[in-house]
Amino acid sequence: MSTAAPGLLASVTDLHEMELARAGGADIVDLKQPAFGTLGAWSTDALAAAVMLWTAWGEQLGEAGRPALSATIGDQPMVPALVRTAAERVARTGVPLVKIGLSASQHTNECIEALAPLASRTRLIGVLFADEAPDFAVLAALGRAGFAGVMIDTADKKAGSLTEHFDPLTLGQFVAEARRHGLMTGLAGSLRLEDIPALVGVGADYLGFRGALCEGGRTGTLDPVRLGQVHARLREPSDH
Structure with missing residues (x-):
């Protein structure tokens, strides 16, 4: 079957x-400072x-013509x-999508x-970390609290990419479970151009990139050519 x-x-x-x-066709522009940590703010x-x-x-472009906007809250300890x-x-x-790292704790x-009170008026995205053996039971809690979505990322960028921690089958289970709780889904974590074909079939709403878009890795500068390559690869027809 073909997936969107x-x-x-x-x-x-x-x-x-x-x-x-x-300009390069991003669907979500995500505000993050990699030099300040995994989810540097x-x-x-x-x-x-x-904003x-x-x-x-x-x-200028109308609602339909502009990408969504998200921002991270920084690397926070799990203190409510x-x-x-x-x-x-x-x-x-006024950032419409607020990303919150949820470390294993x-x-x-x-x-x-x-x-939950903030989730009732702002779209919150929980971020789980593949290299911290996340418990997918947390997805039910996110749904109950009124979160808009959930992503899987990696915390330690030296410990390998998302695809080194989870296979497509496990990621597919994550996406299916998140949907069951009304959450949109994203996958990120040192993803490379060659990871895209396997991940497209998982069915997540978004794939997130930083290092693959940059000259000199995730703390380097965004390169429009690399962004164009990732955008084109995501749009290639898939048989999954």
């Missing part, structure tokens, strides 16, 4: 890269400027008050519950 091609999430570090990602002022640019795109404060800081800037469910 997953959307392209491109992580960017500044307003110039935002423009490159939009933009400053509040920078987020406000990004202004994104709003201007809407005026800290996670909620960090998520609210990002949400207050006995307090993860408490953090999810603490975010």
